[in-house]
Amino acid sequence: MLYLSRWKIALILAVVLGGFVVLLPNFFSRETVANWPAFMPKRQIVLGLDLQGGVYLLYEVDREDYIQKRLKTLTGEVRGALREEPRIGFTDLAVKGDAVTVRIRDMNQLAEARKRLDELRNPLSSSLFGAKPVDEFRVEVADNGVARLSFTQQGLEQRVRSIVDQSIGVIARRVDELGTVEPNIQRQGADRILVEAPGLDDPDRLKAIVGQTAQLTFHLVDTSINPQTVIQSKPPAGTMLLYSVNDPPVPYVVEEAPLLTGDDLVDAQATFEPTNHEPVVSFRLSTAGSRKFATITQQNVGRPFAIVLDNEVISAPNIREPILGGAGQISGNFTVETANDLAVLLRAGALPAKLTIVEERTIGPGLGEDSIRAGEIASIIATIAVCIYMFAVYRFFGLLANIAVVVNVMLIFALITLLGATLTLPGIAGIVLTVGTAVDSNVLIYERIREEARNGRSAIMAIDTGFRRAIGTILDANITMFISAIVLFYLGSGPIRGFAVTHALGIITTMFTAVTFTRMLVVFWVRLRRPTKISI
DSSP, X not given: OOOOOHHHHHHHHXXXXXXXXXXXXXXXXXXXXXXXXXXXXXXXXXXXXXXXXXXXXEEEEOHHHHHHXXXXXHHHHHHHHHHSSSOOOEEEEEEETTEEEEEESOGGGHHHHHHHHXXXXXXXXXXXXXXOOEESEEEEEOTTSEEEEEEOHHHHHHHHHHHHHHHHHHHHHHHHHHOSOOOEEEEETTTEEEEEEETXXXXXXXXXXXXXXXXXXXXXXXXXXXXXXHHHSOOOTTEEEEEESSSSOOEEEEESSOSXXXXXXXXXXXXXXXXXXXXXXXXXXXXXXXXXXXXXXHHTTTOBEEEEEXXXXXXXXXXXXXXXXXXXXXXXXXXXXXXXHHHHHHHHOOOSSOEEEEEEEEEOHHHHHHHHHHHHHHHHHHHHHHHHHHHHHHHHXXXXXXXXXXXXXXXXXXXXXXXXXXXXXXXXXXXXXXXXHHHHHHHHHHHHHHHHHHTTOOHHHHHHHHHHHHHHHHHHHHHHHHHHHHHHHHHOOTHHHHHHHHHHHHHHHHHIIIIIIHHHHHHHHHHHHOOSSOOO
């Protein structure tokens, strides 16, 4: 029979009231909401880039840069493997093109060299369940003693995927440190990363924060070699030539192997130097890093060491005494903002590879306001048109459907607020579409009630049967649409995802309002009027 228990009615009303409470902060400014009591909800809808303006950046992993850096590291691994006891004589170890080549001097040691080099294939675990590991490198040793190590295609692709995943985490930490935007950071294709910062009006600073690799290393300076001599020739083995960030740049010959890296840092903060009040970056090392730094500074008192960021020397102070506390400062003619930005980069960690910008857009807030206004107008016109049609066709029952539509839209916005989803212009399109599909469920119910009434059933029996028999059809229709929305979300990107999110949420709220909320309104009406016949 047409009946709802009290607890069901209480639950339905609680959901509607809860949705209104969650949505309430969106009607007030951020400053007003911030002063509300702690028990009140304070989350507001996050507007996307197309609704409030901001910065759109599309980055791509620089494969060539990564390949050359990785091959340079592999060169050291090859050298180390061949120098293990018993040593294997070799020559011409170098990076040539996209591979590392080396010549084995003694053909009698070729089998042993092949065995050692095979250990450098570096199997990479696959992300697929049960899949076999993929070798990062291909090792080819010819009978003439020339060995060649190069990337496998699968190994390189897996490395790039891993780089993208790591970079997304690093970028998210960096942008979050700015504390001014709600970023949208996601993978685009195999080797691209999309960064959207709605509401940000300083694209240059965002690019500086996001795009810098921020690989911090500490190197001892080799004072026995004149940098001017190295400029004319090439640095000796185990050293490299770097330039400072000064103008004009100062050359330094440093030991190639870093003493410490950014991985040894646990904190970095922008502070002021007590003596001259200049901005500096104070850092603190991990326990293991502190021990290494203490040992290094004890053994090299009087020698300069270079603090290097992305192959540029920021400063090269002398080690006056052992540094045992695991803390230090980086100075380098910083402003307050550049010191703070460097501290942010060091805290967030280094990018695993260089990223290059392939697309950049800055959207002004005026365009966002136009989009919001256009979306509001479209939503209002669509809602009014649907409400007029429903009332004209179904009269009083159409009015109940219109109330359900209003509640439906309110619950959609409440869910968007609660989940912290970003509302975009395509998302508004999804909401407008939901308005139409929401009343579609009511149409199915009402037409079924009409049919039952024509077949001679009483008013109450016709309503009850109409609701019960229409539920199956409504459920099937909404499940198929929900599957489509899920597929759009997982296979789509950017605007398509925004549409899929609001459309999926709209399907969920439609099932609630059409089947449950509208039924409750009808139950109230039946209890109040006790109709003997219905006009629908």
